Amino acid sequence: MVRRTGRRPGNPDTREAILSAARGAFAEKGYDGASIRAIATGAGVDPALVHHYFGTKDKLFLATMNSPVDPVDLITEATAGDRDEIGVRFVRAFLAMWDGPRGAAAVALLRSVAGTEWTAKLFREFIITQILRRAVPRLDLDPDQAHLRITLAGSHLAGLALARYVIKVEPLASTPSETLVAAVGPAVQRYLTGDLPGVFPA
Numbered sequence: 001m002v003r004r005t006g007r008r009p010g011n012p013d014t015r016e017a018i019l020s021a022a023r024g025a026f027a028e029k030g031y032d033g034a035s036i037r038a039i040a041t042g043a044g045v046d047p048a049l050v051h052h053y054f055g056t057k058d059k060l061f062l063a064t065m066n067s068p069v070d071p072v073d074l075i076t077e078a079t080a081g082d083r084d085e086i087g088v089r090f091v092r093a094f095l096a097m098w099d100g101p102r103g104a105a106a107v108a109l110l111r112s113v114a115g116t117e118w119t120a121k122l123f124r125e126f127i128i129t130q131i132l133r134r135a136v137p138r139l140d141l142d143p144d145q146a147h148l149r150i151t152l153a154g155s156h157l158a159g160l161a162l163a164r165y166v167i168k169v170e171p172l173a174s175t176p177s178e179t180l181v182a183a184v185g186p187a188v189q190r191y192l193t194g195d196l197p198g199v200f201p202a
Contacts, residue, residue, distance in 0.1 A: 002107040015053050023064045027121050031061060031129040061130065065122060066109055068102035071130045079138040086139065087153075087189025088181055093155050095177045099167050107165050110158070127154065139192060145200050153191040160184060 021042030025034035036057055054060040062070060074097065076185040078090040084093070097107050113123045116161070136146045163169045172180075190196070 008026070014045060018045060018050055018053060018060075019064055023102075023122065026061060026064060026125055027118050031057075031125045036060075058130070061126070063125050064103055066112075067126070067130075068105035068109065069097050072134055075131070075135050075138055079135075079195050083193065084189070086192055087187070088185035090153070090192075091185045092159070092181045094178075095180060098161060099177055103165065106161070109149065110161060110166055123175075127151070134173055141192070142200075148199070149192050149196075152196075153188045156184065156188060156191065 016037065022034070022039045025039050025042060028034075029038075036050050038049050039060070043050070050060065054063055062141075074090075074093050077093045079085055082090060095196045097103070112119050132147055132150055134200070135150055136143070139146070141149060160172075163182075166170050
């Protein structure tokens with residue numbers, strides 16, 4: 001009998017079983033505390049099958065969040081260039097994601113976060129492990145200020161996304177993206193690198 005080669009076949013339900021086990025593990029133990037081996041055990045599969053379907057732990061976590069974009073790509077794009085233009089690049093890259101083919105997935109993710117404490121907990125892990133850990137070294141921020149600065153900027157962008165793409169408040173919903181980049185970019189820049197009176201003097 002000829003031995004089959006190539007990628008291992010899997011039950012059609014296997015991928016969803018892994019995702020379900022991963023969501024529970026990440027929500028209960030956090031990103032750092034959840035292991036591929038434990039997730040595989042919860043799904044009733046071999047750890048190698050988790051790697052087969054998802055590759056790395058990072059990619060598995062992004063899949064559990066139905067993330068429309070890998071934050072590394074967004075952060076890399078925003079931080080490549082003049083530090084004084086980071087805010088503008090962040091807003092431009094952020095809006096390009098929402099306005100593009102991945103926008104529907106981004107809307108679904110934002111809606112799900114407000115649904116339950118369980119999804120909110122996963123999203124907090126997402127912000128800490130997938131955004132903050134990656135953004136801080138690239139932005140070259142004071143470690144004592146970095147997390148508050150980044151979460152301030154993130155809260156502004158999340159509010160923008162909620163109003164423009166989920167609630168669709170006019171005229172914000174129909175304002176051209178570049179107009180918003182010009183209006184919001186400087187505010188995000190100030191959160192990240194500028195003087196925040198009463199919090200972080202320049």
